[in-house]
Amino acid sequence: MAPQRFLITGCNRGIGLELVRQLLEQPNPPKQIFATCRNPNSPQNQVLNDLAAKNPNVVVIPLETTDAKSIQEAVEKVEKHLNGAGLNVLINNAGIMVTTSTLESADEEDFLKVYNTNVVGPLLMAKAFLPLLKKAAQENSEKPLGCSKAALINVSTLLGSIERVPEKFNFAPALSYRCSKAALNMLTRCQSVGYQKDGILCTALHPGWVQTDLGGPQAPLTVEKSVNGIVKVLNNLSEKDSGILVDWEGNTIPW
Ligand code: NDP
Secondary structure, rough: OOOOOOEOOOOHHHHHHHHHHHHHOOOOOOOOEEEOOOOOOOHHHHHHHHHHHOOOOOOEEOOOOOOOHHHHHHHHHHHHHHOOOOOOOOEEOOOOOOOOOOOOOOOOOHHHHHHHHHHHHHHHHHHHHHHHHHHHHHHHOOOOOOOOOOEEEOOOOHHHHOOOOOHHHOOOHHHEEEEEEHHHHHHHHHHHHOHHHHHHHEEEEEEEOOOOOOOOOOEEHHHHHHHHHHHHHHHOHHHHHHOOEEEOOOOOOOO
8 A cells, every 4th residue: 555644844945845746646645745945935836836726735834854843743733634644655855966066165053054954854743743753663563564554755866875986086076065974874884773673764866866856957867757766665665675775766775
């Protein structure tokens, strides 16, 4: 059975928005998708708001992932909508990249900003939504580890793989981004061990190099193709995928 209740961060554009769109197109769409974004009333959010207007199972929730107060307010709103049910899948998708960050140019401001968004945000989100993920795991205790039970998905990148640095570093230094996503990978691995007893699958996911504002127009993958693969991967994640980095086609990427 497909997962019933999702929360995704950064849904006003890029991969997050396409995830909402394609989850809705599944033969068995989720009962609830909490599509979060920083500013629901901004004109930038029009496409997501239109999706929510047409699909009552999409609930748009304001959320700045680096702000603990904003996260807490989102938890309270989501709890009201869940009405006693648990949350099956939390996708920490929101992220930023500073392409110009190199060994020469990187500074404190660059590193702290990127780390805050790409690591601290996902950490705070997981802590805040943990009770709701645990609830979903308990409601589905007979099911094996996976998204139909309870899962924490951290959207990471191949660029965070330490083993793969030599082949890609000169092409795309993005130093602060690489370091932050390597830390996110470590966080995911720790979460997978720490939350195993709670029945929550924790996996880092590389969406491919995708044509979004972050990926740029020269990326080989359209957002539709990447997300098509991601949705299939999500539906098939199991215990063997706990605490690893997988790509949009389900291949394991070395740390
Ligand atoms: P986009 O730049 O298109 O979208 C990023 C999203 O994250 C936006 O919705 C943005 O909101 C949101 N966001 C950023 N910071 C915050 C924050 N502090 N609080 C809430 N929302 C925030 O990027 P993509 O869709 O391409 O990227 C999504 C994820 O995929 C990222 O984690 C990225 O690292 C990862 N990824 C992407 C790749 C690619 O090639 N595109 C490759 C590998 C990984 P707002 O509009 O308000 O800024």
